[in-house]
Amino acid sequence: MSYKSLSYENTAASVIRNLEKRNMTGYYCATKEEAREKVLSLIPEGSSITWGGTETMTQLGVFDAIREKNYELIDRATAKTPEESRALYAKMVCADYFLTSANAITLDGEIVNIDGNSNRVACIAYGPSHVIIAAGMNKLAANLDAAIARVKTFACPPNAVRVGASTPCARTGVCADCLSPDSICCQTLITRKSRHDGRIIVILVGEELGF
Numbered sequence: 001m002s003y004k005s006l007s008y009e010n011t012a013a014s015v016i017r018n019l020e021k022r023n024m025t026g027y028y029c030a031t032k033e034e035a036r037e038k039v040l041s042l043i044p045e046g047s048s049i050t051w052g053g054t055e056t057m058t059q060l061g062v063f064d065a066i067r068e069k070n071y072e073l074i075d076r077a078t079a080k081t082p083e084e085s086r087a088l089y090a091k092m093v094c095a096d097y098f099l100t101s102a103n104a105i106t107l108d109g110e111i112v113n114i115d116g117n118s119n120r121v122a123c124i125a126y127g128p129s130h131v132i133i134a135a136g137m138n139k140l141a142a143n144l145d146a147a148i149a150r151v152k153t154f155a156c157p158p159n160a161v162r163v164g165a166s167t168p169c170a171r172t173g174v175c176a177d178c179l180s181p182d183s184i185c186c187q188t189l190i191t192r193k194s195r196h197d198g199r200i201i202v203i204l205v206g207e208e209l210g211f
């Protein structure tokens with residue numbers, strides 16, 4: 001095992017202990033393949049599953065895997081009209097499992113997410129019975145200030161490009177603390193504790209994933 005892998009394991013163990021203090025559950029998986037199997041092992045057959053804003057789960061191959069299994073999938077991308085999208089969102093908030101990632105996680109176990117539309121942060125905060133968050137070790141940050149700086153520096157500019165937002169960061173790669181109509185930074189959610197036992201599960205992955 002490389003020094004980096006060993007160090008990742010040590011760091012992940014510390015973060016997992018800090019998540020547990022906050023009534024959240026954590027696991028560490030060294031590889032994408034292990035992480036995908038871990039996600040699947042946590043979701044009983046027949047469960048309803050939905051998701052939001054997660055490049056990481058795509059990179060793990062979770063979406064391909066769940067489509068081959070016996071789950072009820074609630075996919076808002078299938079909506080053809082704003083009314084259908086809203087009706088599907090009503091089902092999403094009552095799903096058994098919400099799959100997502102984090103924009104950053106502090107070493108002390110706080111989870112940081114910044115959203116434009118904000119359906120993702122809403123479902124993390126309240127609604128689905130369980131939330132499974134997968135995050136590469138590149139998402140870790142020393143503290144909350146560093147976490148927010150990480151999101152604004154490394155997550156938002158590529159996300160703005162990905163969604164075609166007309167924002168300063170999409171054009172220059174640098175956050176200008178904008179208030180533009182397309183801003184993808186409308187809501188900042190800091191999950192510092194879960195009140196509901198077993199609801200929030202974090203899977204740290206020993207690879208660089210998402211952004």
Ligand code: SF4
Nearest residue numbers: 156169175176178185
């Ligand atoms: S505040 Fe505006 S410029 Fe800064 S990261 Fe968010 S969308 Fe981009």
